[in-house]
Amino acid sequence: MISAAAVRVSHPTGVLRGRVTLPASKSEANRALIIRALSGKDFPIHNLSDANDTQLLNRLLSTPAGEEVSAEDAGTVMRFLTAYYAATGQELTLTGTPRMCQRPIGVLVDALRQLGAQIEYLGEEGYPPLRMKGFEPAGTNQLTVRSDISSQYISALLMIAPLLPQGLELTLEGKISSEPYIRMTLAQMTHFGVQATFEGQKITVAKQEYQAKEYTVESDWSAASYWYSITALAKEADLFLPALRSDSLQGDSVLPVLMAPFGVQTQFTPEGVQLTKKPVQEPLAQIDFFACPDLAQTVAALAAGLGLEVEMTGLESLRIKETDRIAALQFELVKLGAELREVSPDVFKVFLAKQPENEPTIHTYEDHRMAMAFAPLALKVPVIIEEPKVVRKSYPTYWNELEKAGFALEVK
Ligand SMILES: O=C(O)C1=C[C@@H](OP(=O)(O)O)[C@@H](O)[C@H](O)C1
Numbered sequence: 201m202i203s204a205a206a207v208r209v210s211h212p213t214g215v216l217r218g219r220v221t222l223p224a225s226k227s228e229a230n231r232a233l234i235i236r237a238l239s240g241k242d243f244p245i246h247n248l249s250d251a252n253d254t255q256l257l258n259r260l261l262s263t264p265a266g267e268e269v270s271a272e273d274a275g276t277v278m279r280f281l282t283a284y285y286a287a288t289g290q291e292l293t294l295t296g297t298p299r300m301c302q303r304p305i306g307v308l309v310d311a312l313r314q315l316g317a318q319i320e321y322l323g324e325e326g327y328p329p330l331r332m333k334g335f336e337p338a339g340t341n342q343l344t345v346r347s348d349i350s351s352q353y354i355s356a357l358l359m360i361a362p363l364l365p366q367g368l369e370l371t372l373e374g375k376i377s378s379e380p381y382i383r384m385t386l387a388q389m390t391h392f393g394v395q396a397t398f399e400g401q402k403i404t405v406a407k408q409e410y411q412a413k414e415y416t417v418e419s420d421w422s423a424a425s426y427w428y429s430i431t432a433l434a435k436e437a438d439l440f441l442p443a444l445r446s447d448s449l450q451g452d453s454v455l456p457v458l459m460a461p462f463g464v465q466t467q468f469t470p471e472g473v474q475l476t477k478k479p480v481q482e483p484l485a486q487i488d489f490f491a492c493p494d495l496a497q498t499v500a501a502l503a504a505g506l507g508l509e510v511e512m513t514g515l516e517s518l519r520i521k522e523t524d525r526i527a528a529l530q531f532e533l534v535k536l537g538a539e540l541r542e543v544s545p546d547v548f549k550v551f552l553a554k555q556p557e558n559e560p561t562i563h564t565y566e567d568h569r570m571a572m573a574f575a576p577l578a579l580k581v582p583v584i585i586e587e588p589k590v591v592r593k594s595y596p597t598y599w600n601e602l603e604k605a606g607f608a609l610e611v612k
């Protein structure tokens with residue numbers, strides 16, 4: 201099924217009970233893998249994600265790098281490896297899918313060049329592919345970097361910071377987008393014995409050594425969002441999601457608060473969370489995704505499915521992800537009878553526009569989150585999801601889990 205051109209998804213009863221398996225967080229896993237490689241030490245990383253983004257990075261770090269390395273469509277792999285290969289002075293070409301070569305990397309390359317990395321653009325200035333040509337410390341440890349485009353540049357720089365001759369003093373310029381991911385990076389560095397300070401717009405990391413220490417990756421809250429949406433759209437739902445914690449490092453663990461107005465009750469237990477369907481409350485007037493951009497598609501599709509009009513802000517970074525996610529949402533929501541319109545600069549609103557199509561076919565734009573965010577709508581009308589294999593990026597077992605939860609899947 202995973203290789204089919206499309207899959208028709210429906211749910212005969214609308215009633216869901218039981219236990220769901222989630223992938224481990226690819227964000228946490230990929231940080232642990234980079235830190236382990238930088239430490240030069242060996243230690244176990246438990247619950248490593250089976251997501252392609254993580255499997256790919258693990259493979260690339262555990263075999264000698266060839267002349268050309270592909271980060272495929274994985275943003276963290278591309279950005280974290282750029283800094284890793286720079287700091288370790290490796291000479292090779294780093295590239296990715298055609299879409300990856302449209303995702304900007306100039307902020308990171310500029311910063312690494314200031315530190316002494318020799319990096320050449322092989323295509324368009326500011327974008328992969330990159331030719332990594334070695335590292336000669338430049339004598340500066342003070343950098344100012346824009347923080348309003350992608351937090352992945354900052355995380356990449358922070359992880360190599362303790363290896364630099366004088367550490368790093370990083371001043372963040374502008375709004376700090378996806379900030380919880382920066383805090384996740386610092387928390388994982390602390391776990392491995394590296395101290396840093398983050399005050400206002402300034403992050404300081406002295407030269408230090410990473411310590412070997414076991415690490416257990418938490419389940420992925422971004423993946424959990426699809427089960428929140430399923431719970432909200434179901435007639436009745438009681439679902440258990442294992443290995444999620446209330447003291448999570450992941451910013452997407454804001455879901456219990458975000459999803460309560462949509463009628464999802466979250467109960468934490470020592471083993472994970474129990475989701476229960478409740479009546480929809482007064483929905484939030486406006487939801488800001490600046491700190492949790494990966495939840496935007498889930499919420500936009502859910503609002504359309506529930507027939508709720510919701511204002512969304514903080515969507516700037518969506519244009520440079522796996523696809524232009526704003527454009528993708530605008531094209532696909534129409535099929536569900538909704539419209540995503542920019543009502544003022546940076547404020548988007550899901551409007552209810554017309555009757556939904558009978559059996560909409562959702563195009564997924566090589567974006568895992570388009571497939572996963574729209575499949576839950578099968579609880580309202582059968583939906584056809586194109587290119588279902590896209591889920592392998594972060595949640596390869598997604599379709600099996602839907603089947604276990606009573607969804608009917610028919611390969612097209
Ligand atoms: O650091 C990370 O693990 C991530 C940071 C976020 O990207 P941006 O910082 O580019 O918003 C997020 O969207 C992505 O899925 C994972």
Ligand SMILES: C=C(OP(=O)(O)O)C(=O)O
Binds near residue numbers: 276277
């Ligand atoms: C944006 C994402 O990933 P990345 O930037 O790491 O490709 C994502 O998983 O939604």
